Amino acid sequence: MFWKAVVLMGFIFPFLWMISTSLQTFEETMTFPPTWVPASPQWSNFVEAMSSGPFLTYFKNSVIVTTSIIVLQLAVMIPAAYAFAQYKFFGNKILFGMVLLAFMIPGQVTFIPVYLMLADAGLIKSLWPQILPFMSNAFGIFLLRQYFMQIPQEIIESARLDNASEFKIIWKIMIPMSMPAISTVALFSFVSHWNDYFWPLVMTDSEAVRPLTMGIAMLRETEGISNWHIIMAGNVVLVVPILIVYLFASRQIVKAFVYSGIK
Secondary structure, eight states: OHHHHHHHHHHHHHHHHHHHHHTSOHHHHHOSSOOSSOSSOOTHHHHHHHTTTTHHHHHHHHHHHHHHHHHHHHHHHHHHHHHHHHOOOTTHHHHHHHHHHHHHSOHHHHHHHHHHHHHHTTOTTSSGGGTGGGSOOHHHHHHHHHHHHTSOHHHHHHHHHTTOOHHHHIIIIIHHHTHHHHHHHHHHHHHHHHSOOHHHHHHOOSGGGOOHHHHHHHHHHHHOTTOHHHHHHHHHHHHHHHHHHHHHHHHHHHHHHHHTTOO
8 A cells, every 4th residue: 555655646746746836936946945835826827827928829729739630530540440340351450460560650750751741732831730640540449449349249230130331330339339448549649649749849830830838848948947937837737638638538548448358
């Protein structure tokens, strides 16, 4: 029990330190030993952080990019996973192996050719370079395939005997019975792309299309390296949506990994 508490504190401590620093004055952030509880919480730090740039634009861009990616990924992953799970066609294993191979290739390896392709298409000054390269998710296809394979075949065959189309089977049977896995994939995708910094750094060249992560990173340049109370206030704004989404989806994550046999 003691070691569990130690590990838990190891995960929670950075968040507590971030929140504490975001509510401190400049003087408190510079004191030693460190100040754990601010004498008078400085809520104005959040106002100062958000007024240091077009943060409403950054926030809107993050919402549009992340939401678009999740919608496109689900539209691609669900039919692909269904096909791999339910159909035995020529090249099935080879194609699925290519999906797993794509899962292993980091974006840092492919960003140059992707950038050149998008630049040639004239899309760099829009949000599309942050969306289109991620409209599929290899991990999501793998997880959904594993989940679909555990749905009793009798249910699917009964639906086919009732003349249900493949689309109707997916929409009425596979998706409702696989919501834990779908929610898990959507949550992982949300966290990954909401926090993404490298890809927007490469693919954007103006504030009009930059996401919130880049806005927070620029606080260090505009506010100075020592103004950690402002920087941490910006980081709290970045983290809060992730915590809210996680609170709603945490149970679905547990169900997905328990019932899909992934441990």
